[in-house]
Amino acid sequence: MSTINKREGKEKAKPRFSRRGFLQGAGIGSGAIGTGLLEKNAQAAPAGVLGPDAVPITLMVNGKPHKLTVEPRVTLLDALREKLNLTGAKRVCDRGTCGACTVILGGKAVYACTVLAIDAQGKNIQTIEGLAPEGRLHPISTAFVNNDGQQCGYCTPGMVMAAKAFLDRNPNPSLEQVYEGLAGNLCRCGTYMGVRKAVVEAARTMRTKGGTHA
Amino acid sequence: MPEYRWPPMEKRRWMGKRISRLDGPAKSSGRAKFSSDKVAPDMLYGAVLTSPYAHAKVTSIDTSEAERMQGVTAVRVTAPAGTEIQWAGWEIAWVSATSEELARDAIRKIKVSYEVLPHVVREEDPGKVGNRSKPAGEQVTGDPDKAFKEAEVISEGQYGIPVVTHCTFEPHGQVIAWKGDQIEYYPSTQAVSDIGNDLARQLKIPATQVHVQQEHMGGGFGSKFPSDKWGAEAAQLSKASGGRPVKLFLERAIDQQIAGCRPSHFAKIKVGGKKDGTITVWESQSWSTGGIGGGGMPPIPYVFTQIPNRRLNHMAISLNTGPQRAWRAPNHPQASFLTCSAIDDFAAKAGLDPLVVFEKNLSYTARPEVYAFQLKKAAELAEWKKLWHPRGDSGKGRIKRGLGIGINTWGGAGHASKALVHIHPDGNVEIEIGSQDLGTGTRTIIAMVAAETLGLPVTGVKVKIGDNRYPQSGASGGSTTVGGVSSSTRKGCVNALAKLFEKVAPALGAPADQLEAVDGKIQVKGNPAKSLPWKVACQKLGSSKISEMGENVPREAPKEGLNTGGVGGIGIADVSVDTETGIVRINRFVAVQDCGLIINPKTAESQVFGACTMAISTALYEERIMDPVTGRMLNADMEHYKLAGIADIGEIVVHLDIRPENDQRGVIGLGEPPIVGVAGAIANAVTNAIGVRVPMVPLTPRRVIEALERRSA
Numbered sequence: 025m026s027t028i029n030k031r032e033g034k035e036k037a038k039p040r041f042s043r044r045g046f047l048q049g050a051g052i053g054s055g056a057i058g059t060g061l062l063e064k065n066a067q068a069a070p071a072g073v074l075g076p077d078a079v080p081i082t083l084m085v086n087g088k089p090h091k092l093t094v095e096p097r098v099t100l101l102d103a104l105r106e107k108l109n110l111t112g113a114k115r116v117c118d119r120g121t122c123g124a125c126t127v128i129l130g131g132k133a134v135y136a137c138t139v140l141a142i143d144a145q146g147k148n149i150q151t152i153e154g155l156a157p158e159g160r161l162h163p164i165s166t167a168f169v170n171n172d173g174q175q176c177g178y179c180t181p182g183m184v185m186a187a188k189a190f191l192d193r194n195p196n197p198s199l200e201q202v203y204e205g206l207a208g209n210l211c212r213c214g215t216y217m218g219v220r221k222a223v224v225e226a227a228r229t230m231r232t233k234g235g236t237h238a
Numbered sequence: 239m240p241e242y243r244w245p246p247m248e249k250r251r252w253m254g255k256r257i258s259r260l261d262g263p264a265k266s267s268g269r270a271k272f273s274s275d276k277v278a279p280d281m282l283y284g285a286v287l288t289s290p291y292a293h294a295k296v297t298s299i300d301t302s303e304a305e306r307m308q309g310v311t312a313v314r315v316t317a318p319a320g321t322e323i324q325w326a327g328w329e330i331a332w333v334s335a336t337s338e339e340l341a342r343d344a345i346r347k348i349k350v351s352y353e354v355l356p357h358v359v360r361e362e363d364p365g366k367v368g369n370r371s372k373p374a375g376e377q378v379t380g381d382p383d384k385a386f387k388e389a390e391v392i393s394e395g396q397y398g399i400p401v402v403t404h405c406t407f408e409p410h411g412q413v414i415a416w417k418g419d420q421i422e423y424y425p426s427t428q429a430v431s432d433i434g435n436d437l438a439r440q441l442k443i444p445a446t447q448v449h450v451q452q453e454h455m456g457g458g459f460g461s462k463f464p465s466d467k468w469g470a471e472a473a474q475l476s477k478a479s480g481g482r483p484v485k486l487f488l489e490r491a492i493d494q495q496i497a498g499c500r501p502s503h504f505a506k507i508k509v510g511g512k513k514d515g516t517i518t519v520w521e522s523q524s525w526s527t528g529g530i531g532g533g534g535m536p537p538i539p540y541v542f543t544q545i546p547n548r549r550l551n552h553m554a555i556s557l558n559t560g561p562q563r564a565w566r567a568p569n570h571p572q573a574s575f576l577t578c579s580a581i582d583d584f585a586a587k588a589g590l591d592p593l594v595v596f597e598k599n600l601s602y603t604a605r606p607e608v609y610a611f612q613l614k615k616a617a618e619l620a621e622w623k624k625l626w627h628p629r630g631d632s633g634k635g636r637i638k639r640g641l642g643i644g645i646n647t648w649g650g651a652g653h654a655s656k657a658l659v660h661i662h663p664d665g666n667v668e669i670e671i672g673s674q675d676l677g678t679g680t681r682t683i684i685a686m687v688a689a690e691t692l693g694l695p696v697t698g699v700k701v702k703i704g705d706n707r708y709p710q711s712g713a714s715g716g717s718t719t720v721g722g723v724s725s726s727t728r729k730g731c732v733n734a735l736a737k738l739f740e741k742v743a744p745a746l747g748a749p750a751d752q753l754e755a756v757d758g759k760i761q762v763k764g765n766p767a768k769s770l771p772w773k774v775a776c777q778k779l780g781s782s783k784i785s786e787m788g789e790n791v792p793r794e795a796p797k798e799g800l801n802t803g804g805v806g807g808i809g810i811a812d813v814s815v816d817t818e819t820g821i822v823r824i825n826r827f828v829a830v831q832d833c834g835l836i837i838n839p840k841t842a843e844s845q846v847f848g849a850c851t852m853a854i855s856t857a858l859y860e861e862r863i864m865d866p867v868t869g870r871m872l873n874a875d876m877e878h879y880k881l882a883g884i885a886d887i888g889e890i891v892v893h894l895d896i897r898p899e900n901d902q903r904g905v906i907g908l909g910e911p912p913i914v915g916v917a918g919a920i921a922n923a924v925t926n927a928i929g930v931r932v933p934m935v936p937l938t939p940r941r942v943i944e945a946l947e948r949r950s951a
Contacts, residue, residue, distance in 0.1 A: 097339060098339065102338070105275070105277070106277060109277045111271065111272075111275035111277065112267075112268025113268075114407070114408070114456070115274075116409075116490070117490050117875065117876035117877070119490070119875055119876065121875070122881075124407060152267065152268030153269075158269075161263055161266070161267055162267070164266075165263065166266075168262070168266035169259070169262035169266055170258060172258065172259065172262070172840055172841060172843075172844045173266075174262060174266055174677070175677030176407065176408070176455065176456045176457045176676060176677030177261070177264075177270055177454060177677060178272065178407035178457060179407055180265050180266050180268075181265075181267075181268035184268070202884075203885035204885075206884045207884060207885060209883075209884070210876070210881045210883060211407075211881075212405060212406060212407050212457050212459075212852070212881065213457060213677050213848045213851075214847060214848030214849065214851025214852045214887075215844070215847070215848065216851055216884040216887055217847045218844060220884065
C-alpha cells in the first residue's frame with residue numbers, strides 16, 4: 025500500500041514542460057539519454073524553445089507578481105528558495121518522492137522540485153509563507169504544534185502544504201483518507217503519529233472556524 | 239554548597255507538563271531558518287565531482303576547461319593523480335560558481351581518467367569476499383561444548399540486517415564564508431561547540447577564527463558530527479573566491495553514498511538450554527561491514543550478556559563502500575535483532591511462549607526487575623494473552639497475524655555542558671548554551687528547567703543555542719543532550735538566583751538563603767505576603783546584570799542526582815502478513831520504555847514515536863543495495879531507498895514508565911533506546927504469523943514469499 029500511495033496519493037498538476045514531459049515530447053525514452061540522441065533532438069528543436077540562457081519570467085507567488093530571470097532548467101523549488109528567498113519549501117530528494125518541497129500551484133499540490141520555474145507562470149503559487157501573515161499561524165500549522173507533528177522540522181512545511189491542499193478538497197476526511205492525502209510526504213524523524221492527529225484536528229478547526237489564521 | 243537537586247515531583251510548576259515545543263510555530267509556518275536556507279546576495283554555489291568507480295586509481299585529472307568557464311570562481315582537486323579511490327562517491331574535485339547549475343556544469347567538464355581496480359561491495363555471503371574478511375579472534379566463556387552436549391533443546395538460525403543510510407532530510411553541507419582571518423560557518427551539525435575546532439584542524443588555522451552558527455538543523459541521527467571534506471573544501475572555495483559565501487550541500491545521490499550509513503550485521507547463531515526455557519549456551523559466528531574499515535562485532539548476546547557458556551567468533555569485512563557513521567544507538571539495533579531472533583527461535587524449538595523464555599532468562603541481564611515489569615506491561619498493552627499463538631498456528635485465510643518481542647538498553651547520562659544564565663535589571667532572562675536542537679526539543683526543555691528554577695513562565699526565558707561563542711556544550715550523540723543541558727541550566731539558574739537573592743534580601747528583610755522564587759515573585763520562603771514581583775526584584779540590580787555559569791560534569795553528576803544513565807525497554811510488534819503477496823503490515827507497536835525524570839512528556843513521547851517509526855522503516859523497507867558489477871549503490875535516491883510513509887507504521891503505543899522511583903534517578907536521555915528492539919520484535923512477529931523465519935530484514939514481500947516457499951518445499 026505504501027509504495028502505491030506515495031505515487032498516487034497526491035493529485036499532481038500536469039506541468040506543460042516538466043523534465044519527464046520534455047523527454048516524452050522529444051519522442052524518445054529515457055533510455056536514449058546516454059546515446060547523444062537527446063542532444064541532437066534538442067538542437068533540432070523548433071524555434072520558440074527557451075534557453076539555454078536565462079530568460080525573464082514572472083511568478084505569481086502568494087498573490088504577488090515577482091519578476092526574475094532564470095535559466096529554463098531551473099526548478100520552481102530552486103527559484104523560490106534561491107531567487108526569492110522563500111525557503112519554507114525544502115529540497116530533500118530533489119526527484120519528486122519525498123514531498124518536502126510541496127507547494128500549491130493553481131490549487132493543486134505539486135512537488136516544486138519537479139516543476140520548472142518557467143512552467144509555473146500564469147498560475148498562483150501558494151507557498152507556506154503565504155498561509156498566514158507574519159506573526160500569525162494558520163490552523164494547520166497550529167495543529168502541527170499542538171500535536172507535536174514535527175521534530176527537526178525539515179519535512180514539516182511540505183506536510184503542512186500537502187495537508188492544506190488535501191483539506192481544501194476533503195474538509196471532513198476519515199483517517200484512511202488522511203493516510204492517502206499525506207502519502208506523498210515522507211518524514212525521517214518519524215512524526216507521522218503527530219501528523220495524523222494534527223491533520224484531523226486542523227480539519228475540525230477549519231470546519232468550525234474556517235481557514236482563518238489565529 | 240547551593241541546593242541543585244530537582245524540586246519534588248508534586249511541587250513542579252513546569253517540569254513534567256506537556257508543553258508544545260517552543261520553536262514549533264516557527265517550524266510549522268516555514269519561517270524557521272535552517273543552515274541550508276541561507277541566501278546571501280553575493281553567495282556562490284559549490285558542487286563536487288565524485289568517483290563513479292568503487293575501487294580505482296586516479297591516473298590524470300584535467301580541470302582547465304572548468305576553470306575557463308565564465309561564472310566559475312574556483313576549482314579545487316582533492317584526489318590528484320595517484321590517489322587510490324576506495325568507494326564510489328569518493329570526492330575528486332570541487333567547484334564554486336555563481337549558480338548551482340553552473341557549478342554542476344563545470345563539474346561535468348572536469349576530465350578524470352582512472353585505472354579501475356577490482357572491488358568487493360557485498361557481504362551477505364562471507365564466502366564470496368575473498369581476502370576481505372578479517373577474523374576478530376574467538377572469545378570463549380564457560381564450556382560451550384559441554385553445555386551443548388547437556389542441552390535439552392538446541393536451536394540454530396542465520397539472521398542478517400543490512401547496511402542502511404541515515405538519509406537525513408537536510409543534506410550534509412554548509413554555507414561558509416572565509417574572509418581574511420575569519421570564517422563564518424553555517425553547518426548542519428549535531429556538534430555546534432565542537433565542529434569549528436574540527437574545521438580549524440582541517441584547515442590548519444587557529445580555532446578562534448571559526449564562528450559557527452546554526453539556528454535549526456534538519457536531522458542528523460549520528461551522521462553530522464565532523465566538519466568533513468565538504469566543510470573544508472567549501473571554505474577553501476570561499477577563500478579562493480575572495481571570501482564570498484559558498485553554499486555547498488550534497489546532492490541526495492552523493493549524500494546517500496558517502497555521508498553516513500549503519501554497518502550491517504549477519505550471524506549464524508546456535509542456542510542451547512533446558513526444556514523449561516532456561517538458556518545455558520550461546521554460540522555465534524557473526525560478520526559485518528561498515529565500509530573499507532570492516533565492521534566490529536555486535537554486542538551479542540545482547541542484554542542477556544551473562545549466559546554462562548558462550549563462544550563468539552566474528553569477521554570484519556572490508557568493502558569498497560561509503561564509510562559507516564554512528565547511527566542512532568550504534569550497533570544496538572543490529573545486536574538486539576540478532577539476539578531476539580535467536581531467542582525467539584529457541585523458544586519455538588522448545589515449544590514455549592517466547593514471553594516465558596524472555597522472562598525465564600532475565601537473570602542474565604543487568605536489570606531483571608525492570609525487564610520483568612516491562613514484559614508484563616507490554617504484554618498487557620499488546621493483548622499478548624489474547625493474540626499470541628504458537629508459531630505458525632494462525633488459522634485459515636491468507637492474512638496471518640503474529641506477535642513478537644524485542645529488547646533494548648542504553649546509557650543516556652548527560653554530557654559535559656555549560657550554561658551561562660543572565661538576569662538583566664529589567665527582568666529579562668537569557669540562557670546561553672553552545673548546544674543544538676536536533677528536533678528533540680532541546681530548546682524547550684532548557685526553557686522549562688529555567689522557568690521552573692526561576693519561578694517564571696516558560697515564555698519568560700530566552701534560550702540562546704546554536705553558536706560556538708556560547709559556553710561549551712557537548713555534541714548531541716548518545717542521548718546525552720537532555721541530561722547535560724538540563725543539569726547545566728539548573729545549576730546556572732540556581733547560581734544566578736542566589737546572586738539575585740543577595741540583592742533583594744535587604745528589601746524583604748530576610749536573609750538571602752531564606753528566599754525563594756515562585757510564580758513570578760521573589761518571596762520569603764512559604765510567605766507570599768513578603769514578596770516582590772520578579773521585575774521589581776530585578777530592579778535591585780541597578781545597572782548590572784547577573785551572569786552565572788552552571789556546569790554539568792559527567793563524573794560528578796551522579797552525586798548531584800540531576801542526571802544518570804542506564805535504561806531498559808521492551809517492544810512488542812503486532813503484524814499481519816499477506817501470505818499471497820508477502821506484504822507485512824504493522825497493526826500495532828507497543829513500546830514500554832524505562833526512563834528517569836521526564837521534563838516534557840510531550841516531546842519525550844515524540845522521541846519514542848519517532849524511534850519506533852524510524853525502526854519500523856528499517857525493518858520493512860530500508861536497505862542499501864550495492865551492484866556487484868559496477869560497485870555502485872543502486873538506490874542512492876529516495877525513490878528506491880524506501881522510507882516508511884504515514885500509512886505504514888500502524889498504531890504506535892508508547893508507555894513511558896514515569897514513576898516516583900524512576901523520577902529520583904534524575905534525567906536520562908531517551909532518543910536512542912526505543913529504536914533498538916523494534917526490528918527484532920517485528921521479525922519475530924512475522925515469524926510467529928507465518929510459521930517460518932524470514933532470515934533477513936528488511937522484510938520485503940520477496941523475502942517473505944521466499945521464506946514461505948522454503949517452508950512448503
